[in-house]
Every structure is written in structure tokens, then in C-alpha cells.
Amino acid sequence: MDIPIIENVLKLNDEVASINRKTLKDAGVYTVDLIGSPGSGKTSLLEATFKAIGDKVRIGVLVGDLTTARDATRIAKWCPDVVQINTGKGCHLDANQVRQGLDRLKLDELDILIIENVGNLICPVGFDLGQDAKVGLFSIAEGDDKAAKHPYIVQEAQILLLNKMDLLPHVTFDLELFKEDVARINPKVSLQQVSATQGLIAPWCDWLLSHIAQDCTV
């Protein structure tokens, strides 16, 4: 009995996601859904992004969390356009939550919207939010087997970021093995090494900037 219900939930989600996508496209906002485990460095990546290109483009942020506004508070130091979405025990954002978040942003003033999903490498992958691209964030502190063990985010992402590269001398991590797993699961995906806390995120910023219209950049 529950299968039709789940289909309806997903169908409803997809319909709202389509509305979100049209809203964002009409406003000229390039939107990414940032997905990673708790502690993979999503908020640190956003902080580093504002430091690096916050003066070139206007970036808005929707932050999903079970509880607390800690991430939004961190981001608000860099960005006036941040909305926190608390999901309670909900393990992912859905399109309707994003819809409500969009209503609180001045989309016409934004070039980019980054949706920082709930810290979870599984459930957020299956929900369309209306984004242009899903971005998968791994950390080398999580171990080199994580692409193989979480293939769905690797399949769905347009770009994968491998964060905390500064920890490489201190952890056991076979970079070639990780790259091979990614290439096997999704030969088309771009895999970039970054260190958010060290500000070494140029490939990510270049990728973001490449997706916004020329006349949006200063």
C-alpha cells in the first residue's frame, strides 16, 4: 500500500521542483544543491566561497539542518541573503521547503543560489529541489571508499569536490583508488580537490562562475 503513497510524494515534489526551477530561471539565478555528509565541510566551503568570489557575484544561500541555526549564523557574517530551513527529524530538504525559502530571498538581486542540504549523503540525492546541478562533497577524512559506497551521489552530481586535502599527510587515503571509483561510477563527472579551511577552492569557484551569464559578473 505504501508504494503509491511514496510515488505521490515524489510526484508532488517533482511538480514543486519544476515550479522552483522556472522561478529561478526567470530570475537568472544559477542554483546548486550541495550534498555531503555531516562534517564534510559544506559550510566551510560556503565561507571560503564568499571570501573568494563574494565581491564578484551575489550569492544567496538556503541552509537545511535538523535543528539549530549555527550554519546560517556562520554564513550570515558573509552574506545578507541567507535563509535557514530546519527540518526537525527530516533527513533531507524537499522542493516545498525550498519553495518557502525562495519566497524569502530577493532572487532578482542574486546571480547564484547555493542550497546547503542536510548533512546526509543518501536521502538528499533522490529529491529534486529545482536546482541546475547537484554537487557532491566528500572529505578525505571520511576514507577513500566513500565514492564506491555512495554511488548515487556520484551518479547524480555534475561536480564532485574532495575536501580537506590539507589532512592528506595525516590520514590513510588512496587518492588513485578514489579517482578510479569515481571514474567507474560516473565517467563524465568532474572531480576536484579542495581545502575549504585553507581557502584552496579555485576549481570550485571557476566552475561556479562559468555557469552564470556574462552580464551578471562585474
Place this chain on the structure above:
Amino acid sequence: MDIPIIENVLKLNDEVASINRKTLKDAGVYTVDLIGSPGSGKTSLLEATFKAIGDKVRIGVLVGDLTTARDATRIAKWCPDVVQINTGKGCHLDANQVRQGLDRLKLDELDILIIENVGNLICPVGFDLGQDAKVGLFSIAEGDDKAAKHPYIVQEAQILLLNKMDLLPHVTFDLELFKEDVARINPKVSLQQVSATQGLIAPWCDWLLSHIAQDCTV
């Protein structure tokens, strides 16, 4: 419409969990449900546990993963009593999956069963599997805000392990802040610092051993 369905799913899960609990109690097996993010070190903790006390007690393992048998393969080097449960896109183990796993173990020969749940700090918390205790595993590489941001596992766990303490010199982590968050959310829970890859897991082993009947130990 979906609320009754979800209630039924949870009710059915709880009924099967009760059967599991009786089965395990009758067999004299102390059972823990190990919950942590991808890369928090669940499998490394199990490897270290077998090294430390594998000759004292007989430990069985059920391993949940989306896909691959990598964790079970690692554990099988230490332990003949390991069963892999692949959940596909399922973000947590449920009681029925555990029920099927139990059928493949010789429970009468075990003292302890460790269920390594799917790497996910959210969804596994809400599902009773028939365990005696839930154990929450954090890693200091994930950042010091993770107890506050994931309060449900802190509330539900009987013991919390803070892993990868060997990385403390290389990451920004306020240990006092983390301890304060844990104490505020669950004043009764035991919080222990460990380093699985360094074999520094004595508090965890002591806790495990304290829960098995005297006549089970050699």
C-alpha cells in the same frame, strides 16, 4: 494520507524489533546498533575491537551498506560471523532486514552482536532493530558542532564515541564545546574519546565487556 502509512511502517518495524530482541535475549547475545556518518570510522572501530578483545568474547557483526561488501570483507578477516545487508538506496537498516541477518548467524555461539548501520547520522536513529543499546560514533574531523546539530542520536545513545582523536593536532575542534553540547542534550550519556586506527579504544571495549554475562567470558 501518508501519516497513517508511516505509522504502520513504524509499528510493523517495532513488532519485528521486539521479536529480534527476544531472540537475542534468549540466545544470551548483547546487541548494539552502531550509528555514525559515512567515514566516522565504524568499520575501523570494529577491526580494532576484534584486535583488542576478539580472543576474549565471540562477536558477530551485521553490516548495513547501500551497496558493496567492502566493510564485510574487511571484518571477515577478523570474524567468521559477519553478514552483509545491502539496502540499495535505503538510508537505514530496519528490523526485518536484521531479522533476516539473524537467521544467518549462529547466535548461541555469540556473546555480542554489533550491527553496523548504514553510514547516516539521521535516519537510523528512529528505527528500533531489537538492540540493547544504540551507540553513536562521531569523528573529530567532522567538527565540534555535530552533537548540537544531530541531537537525536545524542538523546538515544547509551554511549557516544568521539573517534579520530589522533587528528586533534591537525583540525580545529573545541573539545569543551562538544562536551558541553553532549551534556546539555543528554546528561546521562557516557562520552568516550577513542582512536580506532591507533587501537586506542579501551573505554569502548570495557563498556562492551561490562554488558555480557560473567559466564560468557573466558
